[in-house]
Amino acid sequence: EDQVTQSPEALRLQEGESSSLNCSYTVSGLRGLFWYRQDPGKGPEFLFTLYSAGEEKEKERLKATLTKKESFLHITAPKPEDSATYLCAVQRQGAQKLVFGQGTRLTINP
Amino acid sequence: NAGVTQTPKFRVLKTGQSMTLLCAQDMNHEYMYWYRQDPGMGLRLIHYSVGEGTTAKGEVPDGYNVSRLKKQNFLLGLESAAPSQTSVYFCASREGQTSGGANVLTFGAGSRLTVL
Known part of the structure; x- marks a missing residue:
């Protein structure tokens, strides 16, 4: 059974304080690993897709990396507007659906 | 271009009542999904x-x-609502399977359902 575990459950940082969110996964044949951002009262918004170990993608202050067992979302010099819940999901080869982790709630204090 | 639209946004039901949530997408996507989101449990897939x-x-x-x-509509029905179905429901859609990379989900804004 495909499983995704995210840690920590919640993270509070000061503005400018860099950190990383973790997504550990178990899947037989990864087709893709996804990162989404979710603001309160809204639906998740797509950030990145990673396909194979060693791959990295960046967008503004965010960088996502992938190994065979986990993915990290690195946040460099975050700003208060980066506050959100970050969701990780995996899709197995041949599967029609994604399996999501429980999310990490990130708060950036000014 | 509206993307994925869910109606209603909020609804309160009594135990045993029935209702339907509507999801509409205007992107000509093949795949559609209904998820529920509960605190500490992430997004769980109901039907697709x-x-x-x-x-x-x-x-x-x-x-x-x-x-x-x-093709553009995906309806989720509750025939006899129970308090355990109190949740936020999200609809999502994506393109059909393509060779190579996986496809990205586009989500609606959610429907908050309370069952008393």
Whole structure:
């Protein structure tokens, strides 16, 4: 059974304080690993897709990396507007659906 | 371009009542999904559809039914609502399977349902 575990459950940082969110996964044949951002009262918004170990993608202050067992979302010099819940999901080869982790709630204090 | 639209946004039901949540997408996507989101449990898949006229069960299908009579619409029904179905429901859609990379989900804004 495909499983995704995210840690920590919640993270509070000061503005400018860099950190990383973790997504550990178990899947037989990864087709893709996804990162989404979710603001309160809204639906998740797509950030990145990673396909194979060693791959990295960046967008503004965010960088996502992938190994065979986990993915990290690195946040460099975050700003208060980066506050959100970050969701990780995996899709197995041949599967029609994604399996999501429980999310990490990130708060950036000014 | 509206993307994925869910109606209603909020609803309060009494135990035993029935209702239907509507999801509409204007991107000509083949695949549509219904998820529920509960605190500490992330997004859990209820039902999904891989094309017009098709439906399939997800991880938590009990107590729900779905229909996809038109490609752009995916309906989620609760025949006899229970307090355990109090949740936020999200609809999502994506393009059909393509060779190579995986496809990205586009989500609606959510429907908050309370069952008393």
